[in-house]
Amino acid sequence: MSIPSRYLDRDTAISLLAARGFNHLDIECVLDLTGPVHRQGAPVWPASAVERLAARAWWLHKDEIGLAMAQAA
Numbered sequence: 001m002s003i004p005s006r007y008l009d010r011d012t013a014i015s016l017l018a019a020r021g022f023n024h025l026d027i028e029c030v031l032d033l034t035g036p037v038h039r040q041g042a043p044v045w046p047a048s049a050v051e052r053l054a055a056r057a058w059w060l061h062k063d064e065i066g067l068a069m070a071q072a073a
Contacts, residue, residue, distance in 0.1 A: 005046055005047075005048065006046070006047040006048070007037070007039055007044035007045065007046060007047060008044060008045050008046075008047050008050060009042065009043075009044055009045075010031070010036075010043065010044075010045070013027075013030075013031060013045050013050055014027055014031075016050075017030060017050075017054060020054065020057070021057070022054070022057070026057075030050060030053050030054055031045060031050075033053055034046065034049035034050050034053055035049065035050075
Protein backbone atom coordinates (compact mmCIF):
# COMPACT_ATOMS: atom_id res chain seq x y z
CA MET A 1 0.00 0.00 0.00
CA SER A 2 1.46 3.37 -0.96
CA ILE A 3 1.11 6.58 0.96
CA PRO A 4 -0.79 9.21 -1.06
CA SER A 5 1.29 12.22 -2.04
CA ARG A 6 0.37 15.62 -0.68
CA TYR A 7 0.65 18.65 -2.91
CA LEU A 8 0.89 22.37 -2.22
CA ASP A 9 -0.38 25.08 -4.50
CA ARG A 10 1.99 27.97 -5.22
CA ASP A 11 0.43 30.40 -2.74
CA THR A 12 0.52 27.87 0.09
CA ALA A 13 4.12 26.89 -0.62
CA ILE A 14 5.18 30.56 -0.75
CA SER A 15 3.37 31.36 2.50
CA LEU A 16 4.88 28.42 4.35
CA LEU A 17 8.41 29.15 3.14
CA ALA A 18 8.13 32.88 3.83
CA ALA A 19 6.91 32.16 7.36
CA ARG A 20 10.11 30.17 7.92
CA GLY A 21 12.35 33.04 6.84
CA PHE A 22 12.90 32.31 3.18
CA ASN A 23 13.24 35.42 1.00
CA HIS A 24 11.61 35.65 -2.43
CA LEU A 25 14.75 34.42 -4.25
CA ASP A 26 15.11 31.42 -1.94
CA ILE A 27 11.42 30.61 -2.40
CA GLU A 28 11.70 30.70 -6.18
CA CYS A 29 14.76 28.46 -6.00
CA VAL A 30 12.94 25.88 -3.85
CA LEU A 31 9.93 25.94 -6.18
CA ASP A 32 12.11 25.63 -9.29
CA LEU A 33 14.03 22.69 -7.86
CA THR A 34 11.00 20.77 -6.58
CA GLY A 35 8.41 20.96 -9.31
CA PRO A 36 5.83 21.75 -10.35
CA VAL A 37 3.69 18.82 -11.40
CA HIS A 38 0.22 19.22 -12.81
CA ARG A 39 -2.78 17.80 -10.97
CA GLN A 40 -6.27 18.48 -12.29
CA GLY A 41 -4.82 21.07 -14.66
CA ALA A 42 -3.16 23.15 -11.94
CA PRO A 43 0.54 23.40 -11.09
CA VAL A 44 1.29 22.03 -7.62
CA TRP A 45 4.44 21.11 -5.72
CA PRO A 46 4.98 17.81 -3.90
CA ALA A 47 4.97 18.68 -0.20
CA SER A 48 7.60 16.04 0.56
CA ALA A 49 10.05 17.53 -1.97
CA VAL A 50 9.49 21.09 -0.73
CA GLU A 51 9.88 19.85 2.86
CA ARG A 52 13.07 17.95 2.12
CA LEU A 53 14.75 20.84 0.33
CA ALA A 54 13.57 23.50 2.78
CA ALA A 55 14.82 21.46 5.73
CA ARG A 56 18.34 22.00 4.45
CA ALA A 57 18.18 25.72 5.22
CA TRP A 58 20.92 26.51 7.72
CA TRP A 59 18.68 28.69 9.91
CA LEU A 60 16.05 26.01 10.56
CA HIS A 61 16.12 23.16 13.02
CA LYS A 62 16.05 19.94 10.98
CA ASP A 63 12.51 19.03 12.10
CA GLU A 64 10.98 22.51 12.07
CA ILE A 65 9.93 22.74 8.43
CA GLY A 66 8.42 19.25 8.31
CA LEU A 67 6.03 19.95 11.15
CA ALA A 68 4.73 23.13 9.55
CA MET A 69 4.26 21.51 6.13
CA ALA A 70 2.43 18.48 7.52
CA GLN A 71 -0.07 20.65 9.37
CA ALA A 72 -0.74 22.83 6.33
CA ALA A 73 -1.22 20.06 3.79
